[in-house]
Amino acid sequence: MPTPESPIQPVPFIDLQRFEDGFLDRWAERCAEISAHTQFVAGPSATRLEERLAKLTGAPSVVGCANGTDALQLALRALGIGPGDLVAIPDATFWATFEAVVNVGARVVTVDVDSDDLQLDHDQLLEALDRHRPTAVILVHLYGWGSARVREIRTLCRDRGVHLVEDGAQCFGSTFEGHSIYAEAEVATVSFYPAKVLGACGDAGAVLCSDAELAETVRRLGNHGRTSHYGHGLVGWNSRISGFDAAYLDLCLDYLDERIASRCRAATRYREGLRDLGVRVAEVPAGWEENGYLNVTLHDPVDRPLWQARMKAAGVGYGTVYPGAMSKQPGCGQHLAGAVGGEIADTLCRGVLNLPLFAYITDDEVDRVLDIARQLAS
Numbered sequence: 001m002p003t004p005e006s007p008i009q010p011v012p013f014i015d016l017q018r019f020e021d022g023f024l025d026r027w028a029e030r031c032a033e034i035s036a037h038t039q040f041v042a043g044p045s046a047t048r049l050e051e052r053l054a055k056l057t058g059a060p061s062v063v064g065c066a067n068g069t070d071a072l073q074l075a076l077r078a079l080g081i082g083p084g085d086l087v088a089i090p091d092a093t094f095w096a097t098f099e100a101v102v103n104v105g106a107r108v109v110t111v112d113v114d115s116d117d118l119q120l121d122h123d124q125l126l127e128a129l130d131r132h133r134p135t136a137v138i139l140v141h142l143y144g145w146g147s148a149r150v151r152e153i154r155t156l157c158r159d160r161g162v163h164l165v166e167d168g169a170q171c172f173g174s175t176f177e178g179h180s181i182y183a184e185a186e187v188a189t190v191s192f193y194p195a196k197v198l199g200a201c202g203d204a205g206a207v208l209c210s211d212a213e214l215a216e217t218v219r220r221l222g223n224h225g226r227t228s229h230y231g232h233g234l235v236g237w238n239s240r241i242s243g244f245d246a247a248y249l250d251l252c253l254d255y256l257d258e259r260i261a262s263r264c265r266a267a268t269r270y271r272e273g274l275r276d277l278g279v280r281v282a283e284v285p286a287g288w289e290e291n292g293y294l295n296v297t298l299h300d301p302v303d304r305p306l307w308q309a310r311m312k313a314a315g316v317g318y319g320t321v322y323p324g325a326m327s328k329q330p331g332c333g334q335h336l337a338g339a340v341g342g343e344i345a346d347t348l349c350r351g352v353l354n355l356p357l358f359a360y361i362t363d364d365e366v367d368r369v370l371d372i373a374r375q376l377a378s
């Protein structure tokens, strides 16, 4: 317990202000440049970002957009998903995955997650395909890694003629078998919300497409269905990325490797430290390299409030990503067409606790968090 001689030394759950030396000066220069040329909406920084993302990920075509939720909606709309369709999603994800399906006019089938990798369960998906015949599946790569069975899920969807959208909001920079996860997806999406591993200075997102035609439809949908300035071939909406966000992301890419390395160092130290204490912590499945987005400790739901209370008292931030399964949200209403399983997702949501993890968190901060864990585990 803290004494007057040892006051509380808080550790935030997330700190986005640990900028690299020189970063803010470079950013100020970029801002001045964009302002001088009034390149506020999309423009050359967006083009540069899209080209850079395509090169970095190996995705054939990349389209920037306003946020990760829009990216999902753009992907679904471009694939022709709409009223009358069902879309299968994992029961443990962020609500945006659910919302995107509903916002394009389709209905949701939730599928339980696998107790090992905590991602969409392959076998339950098979059951969902047989039972509900969805026209699309959203595979969410949650927590900074993804499914150990990603290849099998891709093959399953391809064999069944079902579209597979990969929600990669949280996994930018992680790899599967040495390649960016976005490279081989039919269509994948990213969120650049500031707290993400690659975060913008506001809301932003991108759709990564396996072919140029799909990318063209995505681009049109996100720009009022334009075929010319006042010619509209489709009913879309405005989901253009801002020039500032694109430039900020472009600048952040210069530092991404260091940021990911610092996150992964902390993630590994937590994993090793917690394992030694007998605390269950989610492991990265074979074949995956994580990006250090989140630490995921797994508690008995009965014990979690005690951990939360002790961490709060010690000034240590924490997250509960996510505290409730999709199929249990009051907002589901008639939008939920079916649920296959759900017990694993429910237990996960009630027991998950995320320890502080962000770029350039120090060893000392991680040690302080592990000290609290040691007191709780003993």
Ligand SMILES: Cc1ncc(COP(=O)(O)O)c(C=O)c1O
Pocket: 067, 068, 069, 070, 093, 094, 096, 097, 140, 167, 169, 170, 190, 191, 192, 193, 203, 204, 205
């Ligand atoms: C899994 C997942 N999907 C979709 C989104 C939506 O992204 P955005 O907040 O950029 O709209 C998020 C954002 O947190 C997410 O974590």
